[in-house]
Amino acid sequence: MQSSKIERSGLQIDVFPTREEASAAAADEVEALLRKKDSVNLGLATGSTPLPFYRELVRRHREEGLSFAQMEGFNLDEYEGLPSEHPESYDSFMQQQLYAHIDARESHLLPGIYQNAEEACRAYEEKIVEKGGLDWQLLGIGGNGHIGFNEPGSPVDSRTRRIELDERTRRDAVKQFGTLEKVPLAALTMGIGTILEAKRIVLMAWGAGKAGILQKALQGPVTAEVPASFLQTHGNVRILIDEEASQG
């Protein structure tokens, strides 16, 4: 497998010819953790970016017998107002793309329906701590630089919370929901501070459409206006991208 490396501000950036090869490199990291540790907590992401990564995990389970029995997953975020069985909920996404096909110990997701957002978010943070913290966190990047649903303006020390979605984020979601009116107005998301507590972070991005925001996030100033730029401060982050995304 061919990849080229770029070292920048403590970030390891690996550029692969295809997203499938980049996803296999991420799957290698997860496989190594599963083979080494009795308990593995993965922070997981949704959207189009991680699809080839989940396909690769499922393939390794089916074809190579890789067991996920000691894995627990914690998702980054969930749309407000969607019951877990809603086809566009991230709960449904994770079931379809991953959990229905592997033997994971447990999946944790923020709720779409709740009485009290603060309580739901506090319980989620407590669960992560109780389970020993996140060993490995997967991220995509939004067109506006968000990670999870930490929209521009999210502070570096933000915790899991309710957030109103950006106009840009809602427009990007029309392809899933059909119309803008159907796209939820808000979500619960892990905070930037929560994400940065993961021991290792892997961010993936594909295609020319992500090149500009990646350049800002990885080379630009560290600022809440580009939430992914906070990754420059973490120290154990790997960026996996395809060639098109590297042309920023």
Ligand code: PGA
């Ligand atoms: P995408 O979304 O994977 O569908 O491009 C990424 C994100 O918004 O984090």
